Amino acid sequence: MRILLVEDDLILGDGIKAGLEQDGYVVEWAQDGVSAERFANAMPFDAVVLDIGLPKQDGITTLMHMRKNNINTPVLLLTARDTVQDRITGLDSGADDYLIKPFDLDELCARLRALMRRHSGRASPEIRYRDIILNPASHTIVQNGKIVDITAREFFILQALLENSGRVLSRGQLEESLYSRDENPDSNTVEVHIHKLRKKLGKDIINTVRGVGYIVKKEERSRLDVS
Ligand code: CA
Secondary structure (H helix, E strand, C coil): CEEEEECCCHHHHHHHHHHHHHCCCEEEEECCHHHHHHHHHHCCCCEEEEECCCCCCCHHHHHHHHHHCCCCCCEEEEECCCCHHHHHHHHHCCCCEEEECCCCHHHHHHHHHHHHHHHCCCCCCCEEECCEEEECCCCEEEECCEECCCCHHHHHHHHHHHHCCCCCEEHHHHHHHHCCCCCCCCCCHHHHHHHHHHHHHCCCCCEEECCCEEECCCCCCCCCCCC
C-alpha cells in the first residue's frame, strides 16, 4: 500500500512518515504542492495525506488539479483548527475526509484505512475469502480460525489480490505497492512472496496467469461483506 504524504512541516512530516511506515505502508513524501502533483501524476497511490498550507502551491489547488486529471485516489486533508472555510472548500474540491491539527497518529491511520476501504467498495473492515479473514487494522490473517504467521509484504500482496479479486495484477503493479522509488527489489521478489503465501495458505488461493501476473478468482457466491 503506497501513500503520498504532502507536508511541509519537517518534524510533523517525519513523524507521520515513520508512523505510516511502521504500519507497513510505503510512503513517498512531498514537501510542496508542485512536487506533490508531480508524484501524483507519476505513479498510483492508495491514499494521499495532504496538508492545506503548502509552499509553491496550496493543498486545495493541488487537490483540484489532481481531480481534474482524473486521479481518484482518496485524499485526507490536514487542516489548522481555525479554518472552517478551508475544510468546506477542501471537501467540495474532492477531498474525502479531513483531520484537524494537532491529531493523533493512530486516528490518522484509522481514517486512512477507512478511506481506502470505502474506496475499494467495502463496508466491512474485514476482507473475507473462502476460509480466510484478512483484517487491515490489525494486519492479521486468520484461516480456519487460526492466525497465519505472515510478513508485512506478504500481507499487502494478499490484500491487493483479494481487493481486486477477479482481476489479474501484474508483477509490476504488486511491486509498486510494496516498494518505494529508492528501493530496488530483486526481479523475483514478488514471486518469492507469492511462493511463501501459497505455502502458508494453500496452493489454490492465488493463481498464476502465465506472462501476465497473478489473480485471486472471484468467489462463486461472494461473501465479500454485507455484515
Ligand atoms: Ca503546512
